[in-house]
Structure formats: C-alpha cells, structure tokens
Amino acid sequence: MIQLVDLCKSFRGQPVLDHLHLEIETGRITVIIGRSGGGKSVLLKHMIGLVRPDAGQVLVDGLDIAHLSERRLNEVRKKFGMLFQEAALLDSMTVGENVAFPLREHTRLSGKEIRDRVEQKLAEVELENVSTKMPSELSGGMRKRVGLARALILEPDIILFDEPTTGLDPITSDAIDNLIIETQRRTGATCVVISHDLAATFKIAHKIAMLYQGKIIEEGSAEAVRASENPVLRQFIERRAEGPLSGV
Amino acid sequence: MIRVLEHIGGWFTGTLAGFGGVLLLLVSALGWMVRPPFRFRSVLKQMEFVGVQSLNVVVVTGASTGMVLALQTYYGFRMFSAESLVGATLALAITRELGPVLTALMVTGRAGSAMAAELGTMRVGEQIDALYAMAVNPVGYLVVPRIVAAVLVLPVLTVICDFTGIVGGYLVGVKMLNINSGLFVARIVDIVELSDIFNGLVKAACFGLILSLVGCYMGLYTTGGAKGVGLSTTRAVVAASLAILVSDYLLTAAMFR
Numbered sequence: 001m002i003q004l005v006d007l008c009k010s011f012r013g014q015p016v017l018d019h020l021h022l023e024i025e026t027g028r029i030t031v032i033i034g035r036s037g038g039g040k041s042v043l044l045k046h047m048i049g050l051v052r053p054d055a056g057q058v059l060v061d062g063l064d065i066a067h068l069s070e071r072r073l074n075e076v077r078k079k080f081g082m083l084f085q086e087a088a089l090l091d092s093m094t095v096g097e098n099v100a101f102p103l104r105e106h107t108r109l110s111g112k113e114i115r116d117r118v119e120q121k122l123a124e125v126e127l128e129n130v131s132t133k134m135p136s137e138l139s140g141g142m143r144k145r146v147g148l149a150r151a152l153i154l155e156p157d158i159i160l161f162d163e164p165t166t167g168l169d170p171i172t173s174d175a176i177d178n179l180i181i182e183t184q185r186r187t188g189a190t191c192v193v194i195s196h197d198l199a200a201t202f203k204i205a206h207k208i209a210m211l212y213q214g215k216i217i218e219e220g221s222a223e224a225v226r227a228s229e230n231p232v233l234r235q236f237i238e239r240r241a242e243g244p245l246s247g248v
Numbered sequence: 249m250i251r252v253l254e255h256i257g258g259w260f261t262g263t264l265a266g267f268g269g270v271l272l273l274l275v276s277a278l279g280w281m282v283r284p285p286f287r288f289r290s291v292l293k294q295m296e297f298v299g300v301q302s303l304n305v306v307v308v309t310g311a312s313t314g315m316v317l318a319l320q321t322y323y324g325f326r327m328f329s330a331e332s333l334v335g336a337t338l339a340l341a342i343t344r345e346l347g348p349v350l351t352a353l354m355v356t357g358r359a360g361s362a363m364a365a366e367l368g369t370m371r372v373g374e375q376i377d378a379l380y381a382m383a384v385n386p387v388g389y390l391v392v393p394r395i396v397a398a399v400l401v402l403p404v405l406t407v408i409c410d411f412t413g414i415v416g417g418y419l420v421g422v423k424m425l426n427i428n429s430g431l432f433v434a435r436i437v438d439i440v441e442l443s444d445i446f447n448g449l450v451k452a453a454c455f456g457l458i459l460s461l462v463g464c465y466m467g468l469y470t471t472g473g474a475k476g477v478g479l480s481t482t483r484a485v486v487a488a489s490l491a492i493l494v495s496d497y498l499l500t501a502a503m504f505r
Contacts (some may be wrong), residue, residue: 050377074383088378090370102382105285150382160381 001026002047002158002190008055009042009066009137016042017053029166029184029191031201033236034211035220035245040194041085043211044160047192048080060158078106081189082160082221086167087143089135096131099149106154123151125179141172148179152187159183161193165200173197177204198237202226210236212245254457266487270465271348273387273403273407277461280388285394294397298359302405305354313346314416322425334421335414335432341414343445349496351409352402352455356488363394364484367467368477376468388420395457402456403449410445446469446504454499455492462488477485 004197009017024030024047032248034040043053045131046058049065058066065076089098096106099118103109109117122128125145127231135143151159161180177200184191195201201208202222209219210233218225225233236241317338325331367390370376379386414436421427466484470476 045377048381050380060410070360070385074385077383080381082378082381083451084378084381086373088374090375090378091373101384105382105384 001059001061001191003057003059004043004046005057005059007043007046007058008054008056009039009046009051015214017046017056019056020211020215022216022219023210024190024192025207026190027188028206029180029193029204030207030209031193031195031205032209032211032216033198035197035236036196038211039214040196040211041125041162041213044162044192046196047158048077048082048160059198077142078154079157080160081154081156081158083144083147083151083162083164085136086164087147088145089143091135093135094131095133095135095138095146098135098146099131099153102150102154117203118149121153122146124152125149126175126182141168141176144168144176145179148176148183150211151182158190158192161191163194163196165195165197173200180204198239264331266465269469270461273465273468274457274461276387276485277391279497280385280392282445283388284413285388287389290389290393291360291396291400295401297362298394298397298456299401299405300353302358302401303408305358306351306405306409307412309350309354310342310347310412311416313350313409314342314372314413314418315420317341317346317413317419318417318425322421323426327402329429330423331425332427332431332435334427335417336435338417338421339414339436339440340444340478342417343410343440343448345496345500347410347413348402348406348448348452348455349380349492351406352459353489353493355398355402355405355456356459356485356492359398360459360488361481361485363460363463364467365477365481367464368470368480371468372473372476391460394464395460396442397441398456398460399453400456402452402459406449406452407445410448450503451496451499454495458495459488462491 004020004022007017007020008015020043032043042051046053047060049068053066056066057064060076060079064077064183065073067101068076069173090101093101096118099121100114103114103117118131122130125148127142127145127149130138130142130146135146138146145180159190164180165176180193181204182193183189192206205222207219208222208225209216210225212232218228218230220228225237228234232244235245269366316336321337322331325333325337366374376386379389418432422429422432463484466480466487470480472479
C-alpha cells in the first residue's frame with residue numbers, strides 16, 4: 001500500500017501540494033484527476049521518489065521513502081513500473097533494447113531469456129515485429145505500448161501511469177485503457193493513474209481521487225464520485241467552464 | 249546603477265552556483281566510477297564518439313596550426329638568421345600549449361556540445377526521470393562513461409594533433425621554405441624534452457575532464473524544452489572553453505617552471 005501523509009511541496013514559493021493525504025489501495029486501480037498544472041504529475045513522482053517532499057511522508061509498504069538514501073530508494077523503485085506521459089523511451093536504443101533495459105540492469109538472465117521475455121511483453125501489449133525499430137519510427141500509441149511493456153518487464157507490484165492517453169486518438173486511448181485494465185487483472189498490481197480524461201477514468205478506476213489546490217478534496221468509487229455534490233468535482237466531471245474552477 | 253550591480257551580482261552568484269554544481273557532479277561521478285556495474289561498452293562507445301569521430305577535425309587543426317606557425321616563425325627568425333630554430337620553436341609551442349588547448353577546444357565544440365544536447369534532450373523528454381524510475385542512476389549510466397572516455401581519448405587526440413602539427417610545420421619549413429631538413433629535426437630533438445610532451449598530455453586529460461563534466465552538467469540540468477536544450481548546448485561550449493583556457497594558465501604555471 002502507498003500512503004501519502006501530510007505531504008507538502010512548493011516550487012519557488014508556490015505551493016503545489018498542501019498537507020495532502022491519500023491512501024492507494026493494494027491491487028486496485030486508483031485514478032487521480034484534477035486540472036492541468038494542478039500538481040498531479042508531481043504527486044505521482046513523489047510516490048517513486050523522483051521528487052522529494054518539503055514535509056510529510058511517502059509510505060510504500062510502511063517504509064517512508066521520502067528520506068531514504070539513493071541506494072535504498074533504488075531497491076524500493078524496483079517494485080515499481082512507470083509509464084511516462086510521452087513514454088520517455090531511451091531514443092538511442094531500439095524498442096527491444098528499451099524493453100530489455102531493466103532486465104539487463106537488474107537481472108542476470110541470459111541474452112536468449114531476455115529476448116524471449118521482451119517478445120512476450122511486447123506481445124502482451126499487442127505489439128509484434130517492432131523490436132528492431134527505433135522509438136522515433138513509432139506512433140504515439142505504439143510508443144506508449146512500448147513504454148508499458150518496459151514498465152511491466154520486471155513484473156512490478158506497483159505501476160504508475162502519468163496521463164497514459166493524453167495526445168492519443170479516442171480509439172487508441174480506449175485500447176490503452178483496456179490494456180491497463182487487462183494488465184491489472186492479470187498481474188494483480190497496484191495501479192495509480194493520473195488523468196483528466198473522464199471517460200477513461202470512469203472506465204478503469206476502482207477508486208477516483210480529485211486533486212484541487214494541493215489537496216485531495218474528494219475520493220471514492222466511480223459511483224460515489226458521480227453522486228458527489230462537491231461543487232468543484234461536479235464542475236470537473238460535468239466539464240463546465242463556469243464554477244469554482246474558474247480561469248483557463 | 250543598482251540594476252547594474254544587481255546584474256553583476258546575479259551573474260556572479262549564478263556562476264558560483266554553476267561551479268559548485270559541476271564540482272558536486274564530479275564528486276558524484278567519482279563515487280560511481282568505483283561502484284559496479286562498470287560500463288565498459290558504454291565507455292568504448294563514447295571513446296568512438298569523442299575520439300574517432302573527432303579525428304578529422306583534430307588532424308586539420310594540428311596540420312594548419314603547424315603550417316601557419318612555420319610560416320610566421322620563419323619570417324621572424326630569418327631576420328636573425330635563426331631559421332633552423334623554426335622546427336624546435338613550433339614543436340615546443342605545439343606540444344606544450346597549442347596541441348592540448350586547440351584539441352580540447354575543437355572537441356568541446358564537437359563532442360562537449362553534443363553531450364549537453366543529448367543529455368538535455370533526455371532531461372526534457374523525461375528520459376532522465378525514466379532512468380531514476382528504473383532504479384538506474386543517470387550519473388553512473390550517462391556521465392561516468394563520457395568522463396572516462398574524454399579523459400582517456402583527449403591525450404591520444406593531442407598526440408595526433410602534435411604529430412600532424414609538426415609534420416605540417418616540417419612540410420612548410422623544409423619543402424617550401426628550404427630550411428635544412430637535418431637541422432630542422434635535430435633542433436627539435438635537442439630542445440623538446442619528453443616532459444614537454446608528457447605535461448601537454450596531462451593537460452589534455454584535465455581538459456577532457458573539464459569538457460565532459462561541463463557538457464554533462466549543462467545537459468543534466470536543462471530546463472525549458474527545445475529552447476532550453478539550445479541554451480544548454482551554447483552554455484556548455486562557452487563555459488567549457490573558458491574553463492579550459494583558465495585552467496591552461498594554472499596548469500602551465502604549475503608544470504613549466
């Protein structure tokens with residue numbers, strides 16, 4: 001389980017997270033929604049130690065990772081897989097090398113075993129015959145799939161998705177949503193998804209949390225969120241420009 | 249007036265912060281150098297990039313410098329009938345100073361800038377974050393191989409620059425300006441000592457460290473998208489070139505007393 005306790009983070013005096021509390025349940029898909037620039041990605045990066053909080057705790061299975069040394073933090077990070085917004089594939093490597101990268105770094109598998117595992121993971125994300133291609137030769141949706149294959153290759157307990165469908169067409173977005181659901185079902189992993197895509201959110205989420213002004217203002221199941229009377233949440237899920245979430 | 253002072257103060261603190269950042273990166277890189285995994289393949293790849301691919305530039309730089317020096321010193325020395333010293337003078341200048349410095353400046357322009365651009369692109373494309381997320385330290389994975397490669401390769405490139413410079417000088421001095429071939433070579437052998445060449449190579453290794461460290465630092469701390477990458481690349485070349493020139497004086501003062 002991941003617990004964020006009284007988390008605070010500011011950038012240049014501008015508070016982004018303000019005494020935030022959130023519990024991510026094990027083996028479930030939690031979607032964190034909120035406006036663009038509202039601190040969702042910063043929140044996600046705290047969970048894997050890419051950003052350290054100014055105050056508060058980030059507990060991963062009871063261990064506070066906010067103050068761990070780099071070496072111990074790396075041990076915790078091996079429990080995680082992360083899909084970045086633009087996939088963040090290493091562009092000097094082929095697709096196959098990208099997916100194999102965590103295996104080469106952290107296991108002693110033979111070349112053949114690594115190749116087999118890579119092909120298997122690429123097949124799981126419905127990609128075939130792309131191993132030798134460079135990331136620049138792939139479409140946005142394919143890059144995300146490769147990023148997902150790379151995130152899954154060490155069979156992590158926790159998978160973080162930073163806006164997995166942003167910039168994709170609706171059909172590709174739906175395919176990625178299905179992949180997230182299928183992956184979670186197959187692996188039983190804890191998934192945390194950052195999104196402002198409402199259709200995707202309601203489709204994949206076991207739990208939804210709304211981030212607003214540095215705090216989680218509402219959390220619950222999709223049904224509970226739909227029924228919520230919180231004016232900020234209502235404006236967000238009804239996609240209205242007028243309301244407490246004013247401004248562009 | 250206050251604005252001018254503010255500007256100067258801002259520049260000074262910025263430079264100081266950058267200097268501190270580079271030193272911290274050096275400390276971190278030294279730590280990762282002695283910690284496994286040792287990335288020999290990455291080092292070889294970088295040696296190929298920094299070294300082999302810089303060969304053309306270094307050969308042309310060395311040859312043209314030697315040729316120009318031969319011409320210039322010949323016309324000066326002829327006034328004192330000391331043409332035979334042309335070879336020794338240019339060999340001293342090239343092995344002690346021009347070889348290491350010009351090689352380092354050329355490699356900074358070619359490879360130091362590329363390091364900043366590559367790492368900067370990785371930073372803005374979240375690839376550096378992805379490395380952290382995959383429990384791989386970017387300093388060990390990206391910076392150490394570049395530093396090791398540059399430190400190993402710069403002396404080799406400098407030897408090539410020294411050699412082509414002296415050959416260029418020989419061709420102009422002996423073949424064009426009719427200096428006696430035997431005297432040209434004999435004076436070089438008499439006057440240039442092994443320590444001149446060796447100290448030049450030590451300097452080259454130091455310059456390799458500077459250009460790779462500054463290039464990697466500027467790349468790793470890039471902010472602001474494509475414009476930021478461009479800015480980091482420019483800053484890497486300017487900062488590394490200045491640092492090479494300043495450290496050249498300090499190293500010369502320490503070595504050639």
